[in-house]
Amino acid sequence: MTDRLIELFADELMVDATSLNDDSNPDTVEQWDSLAAMRLVAAIEETFTVNLSTAEIMKMRSIGIVRTVLAGKGVSI
Amino acid sequence: MDVVGAKKRWRDHLRSSAGVDADITIGLSASFTIDPVIPFLGAALVDERYASPDIRNADYNQVVQTCLNPQAAFGVVPDIIAIAFRLEDIAPAGDPDALEAAAAIILDAIDRLRRSFDGAIICALPPRPDAVTFGLARFAHPEPALSAWHRTTARLLERFGALDRFYFLDLDAIIAELGTAARDERKRLLYRQPYAEAFYLKAGFFLGRIIRARTFEAKKCLVLDCDNTLWGGVIGEDGIGGVQIGEDFPGSAFREFQRQAKALRDAGVFLALSTKNNPGDVWPVFDSHDGMILRRSDISVAKINWRPKSENLKEIAAELNIGLDALVFVDDSPFEIAEVETHAPQVTCLQAPKELSELPGLLRAHAHLWDRLVITDDDRKRVERMQGELDRRSLAQQLTEEDFLAQLGLKVFIYQPDKADLARVTQLINKTNQFNVATKRYAQEEVDAFIAARGNRLYCMSVSDKFGEYGLVGVAMIEGEGAAWKIDNFLMSCRVLGRGVETTLLAKIATDAAAAGARAVNAVYLPTLKNGLVVDLFKRHGFSHAGDIDTGGDRWRLKLPSTLNKPDYVELVDQRPA
Known part of the structure; x- marks a missing residue:
């Protein structure tokens, strides 16, 4: 399954979208290091026009959690 | 952007x-x-x-x-x-x-x-x-x-x-x-x-x-069409009194465009004409029309004829002794632009916009074509060549990386942890991904148990230099019994990379092991997605390869006594920093 959020992660991490799912996290994706995390925050904020708090950024340890955080801000993907 | x-x-x-x-x-x-x-x-x-x-x-x-x-x-x-x-x-x-x-x-x-x-x-x-x-x-x-x-x-x-x-x-x-x-x-x-x-x-x-x-070299020549580029109208039909150039619109748009072309000319860019007209019609406008900014003396080369413009452009480049790629060509006719793009593709073409109010902005929008850094390579080349030779001769006397590190006044403190250190030790063990040879994660009670076991040692490393303290940045967990000591875990914060402090810690372990009567230090490298940084850590420190691990990774062995020493520029302190 691919959707906008998976595609955003695939773009920023430069990996194939089919290799990602909501369980993907920094331990399962080689490219997801601390610098990638920084790029992801910027991309998520730009793409979905949201502002993330530091607490939310620190919580985002999997794609599924990002989806939940975004849903909490009224962004459904 | x-x-x-x-x-x-x-x-x-x-x-x-x-x-x-x-x-x-x-x-x-x-x-x-x-x-x-x-x-x-x-x-x-x-x-x-x-x-x-x-x-x-x-x-x-x-x-x-x-x-x-x-x-x-x-x-x-x-x-x-x-x-x-x-x-x-x-x-x-x-x-x-x-x-x-x-x-x-x-x-x-x-x-x-x-x-x-x-x-x-x-x-x-x-x-x-x-x-x-x-x-x-x-x-x-x-x-x-x-x-x-x-x-x-x-x-x-x-x-x-x-x-x-x-x-x-x-x-x-x-x-x-x-x-x-x-x-x-x-x-x-x-x-x-x-x-x-x-x-x-x-x-x-x-x-x-x-x-x-x-x-990229800055462009050197701006080649201009005349009718509907430098002035409004067609000089051959409208005559010198009929073309639009002056203080009032639409003539003012052309006049502003000319003013910018003139500014380029003043900054050292050649101006040239490539225009399909009679020379007898064109020059009187330059010589005697009140509205004109550009004059005949501003034009370095003029090709006023009915030949293909690409040919004119090639001749202009040859006469000025510059490359075809140093030309920028402006024309209002899409046909002429296409002809030049096809037959002289090295030329940068700018189409004069149909909407007249956009004409004054045309050259400004392409200002980067003329970008020149204030000091060009040519300007200083001769001075530089001479200076370069002098510099190379004195290079041997310059600062080396070792000198730099020596200037830092690095102090490495290696000690056994107190109770108060254990929270930070546990945090480093669980958080360090890159500089971590085995990436073994331990909870704090497991760290306690490790230290309590017979023969085991846990080394803490703190680092400071003359600019300040880095705190507790390295941990080594050692099983130190019998003829060979074993490095169970060895990790360091990336904050202190590139200073040789890891060498200091490894040398301390080797020295202690030799003093305790051990004949070797054994270690493993277990690859993870993140720890490529230390793939050759042991090799660099004189360990020899002692076999592969079936599940991935290598065994390494350092025979004792060894020649592994801390760098000279590091001051080793065998206690916790004050």
Whole structure:
């Protein structure tokens, strides 16, 4: 399954979208290091026009959690 | 250039250019997180017709090391090295003497780089440091750090300002222009990335323009059509009284366009004509029309005829003894533009816009075509060649990397942990991903149990230098019984990379093991997704390969006694820092 959020992660991490799912996290994706995390925050904020708090950024340890955080801000993907 | 569009262009470019040889390699090294500039610099370079730029990044806060050994920092010697440092990153706030001392070391290192490196250097002027005081004090009693900043900027400008192959990027000007939008406090605290995307966008864009200006020669000649480009109407039909050029619209649009062409001429750009008219009609306008800005004497070469314009352009280039790619051609006719693009594709073509109000903006919109860095390579080449020879001769006497590290006054403290250290030890064990040979994670009670077991030792390492303390940054867990000691876990914070402190810890372990009567130190390297940094750690320290591990990884063995010693420039202290 691919959707906008998976595609955003695939773009920023430069990996194939089919290799990602909501369980993907920094331990399962080689490219997801601390610098990638920084790029992801910027991309998520730009793409979905949201502002993330530091607490939310620190919580985002999997794609599924990002989806939940975004849903909490009224962004459904 | 916008944030999302630039990132997308760079990403698309990376996908489509995988495996293509780079046509320019750029190395970035900064005291703060600089990675976010890469897509913006990349997009700027791709927009400037670089086919395949390769942008590399040195490790975080390793500016001096980069200057002393760029090949080690980037893996290759780049064509261009860009350096950025902030005073608050290189020394503790509030200590202006330490600040200036730290800045002096960086300036010396930049000087060393300049002498040993053949490519171009772009050095960012450091941004004004954040004020530590606030309220009225901040405005009425500026801190000593501010003087240190002014002096450092002045020294950079004095020392490197007049050099060939050396350019500045004024980050403070970018920050001032963006105001509060330049900063992002969340990213500063989370990632040591003090600035917002908007800042990196601008920095990347200007870096790209500097690089373009030094690589591509500025255009040298502007070739102009006449009817409906320099004036409104057709001179052959409307006559000298009928063409539109002057103070009132539509003539004013043409007049402004001429004024800009004249400004280019005054800045050293040749002007030429390629126009399908009778010479007898055209010259009287230049000679006697009141509305004209350009005069016959401003035109270096005129091709007034009915031949294909591409042929005229080739002749103009030949007569001026410049390349065809140094020409910019402006015409209102899409047909003429297409003819030139087909038969003289090296020429840069600009179509005069149909909407007249856009004509005055045409040359301004393409101002980068004439971009010239204030000091060109040609200007200084002769001086530089002579200076270069002198510099090479004295290079042997210059600062080496060891000298630099010696100047730092590194102290490494190696000791067994107290109760109070265990929380930090456990945190390092569980958080360190890169400099971690075995990546064994232990909960605090497991660490307690490890230490309590017979023969086991846990080494803590703290580091300081003359600029300040790094705290507890390294842990080694050792099973120290019998004829061979075993390194169970060995890890270090990346904050102290590049200083030889890991060598100090390994040497301490080897020395202790030998003193206890052991004949070898055994270790394993277990690869993870993140720890490629230490794949050859043991090899570099004289361990020999003692076999592969079936599940991945290698066994290593150091025979004792060994020659493994701490670096001379490190002072080893066998106790916790006071």
